[in-house]
Amino acid sequence: MKLQESINNNQGPYLITGPCSAETPDQLMQVCVEIAQNKQANLLRAGIWKPRTRPDSFEGVGAIGLPWLVEAGKACGLPTTTEIANAHHANAALKAGVDVLWIGARTTVNPFAVQEIADALKGVDIPVMVKNPVNPDLELWIGAFERLEKAGIKDLAAIHRGFSFYKHPKYRNAPNWEIPMAFRQRCQDIPMICDPSHIAGKRDLLLEICQKAMDLNYDGLMIETHPDPLKAWSDASQQVTPKGLGKLLMNLVLRSSESNETIEQQLQEFRDKIELLDDRLFDILSSRMNLSKEVGEFKRLNNITIYQQEHWAKVISKRMSKSEDYQLTERFIRQAMDAIHQESIRHQTKVMNPNLPNSETP
């Protein structure tokens, strides 16, 4: 099958649904029949080999589940996909007739494993989807695509499933939306699918993530769907029934990424105003940095260090305390102030150490 073509020709988000794990032939068939009847899938997913964090968790039924998946797909007219983590998985899935393969987050992180898979797929005409690595490393994610492309695999898609995070206040994995956005800037022909199930970790949070993905113009969604989620052998708290999936999809607002001339003109007026503000913003930043140079000169003459922790803590906390007035998140304020601070330190460093060749901070 042609994956990119199917995604690009699809009306609305391309849907990859099905259980986290294949458990029994009945479980797979039941969920597949329902999602096919309700037109809730373009591609049927099920994990056969499950890389789990702890050794006592269910690690998948193994190769015995491959024919269950392929047969459920055939019975309902749906192509199928499963996760592969090594060359042995790749060969077994190909032999069973799985239509699309995906590389999971815990495998993308390992260049040796990705290379092994790429070598196993050399000369094979099969689409491959690559989830982001568990760590927030854009280059590693892109590197996995390069390995596959070098092996002749051209029909590729990316899946954003979030990044490992110690005690995220809300989600199982931090979305870090800026990383998939940067990926799309760099690899414009590769479709981007969002996997809200593994970002959220909880059913109740799926809709808000799906909506954000749609508003960011993602091409599709991979949503774990189980006939009886509470009894699922893996990821029970994030899976939804086909009925729950239907409700979620009904509540999703789909907006067009294309507009007409009148809308474009009106939009341009807003953009012009924003550009004027950006002009002012950067003029102010530039003046601020000129002051930083003067401060650097003063510190050099008086022989004091650039960084004074107490002072900087005060500067940050003053701005953060105004987050409600500004209607900006504390996270944004901290990031913006940190970026300004780094640039200021760079200017001061240059002034204070004019004779050092590499005095710029990275």
Ligand code: PEP
């Ligand atoms: C999955 O899709 O079930 C899975 C294990 O995903 P990830 O690689 O994102 O953890």
Ligand code: MN
């Ligand atoms: Mn899962």
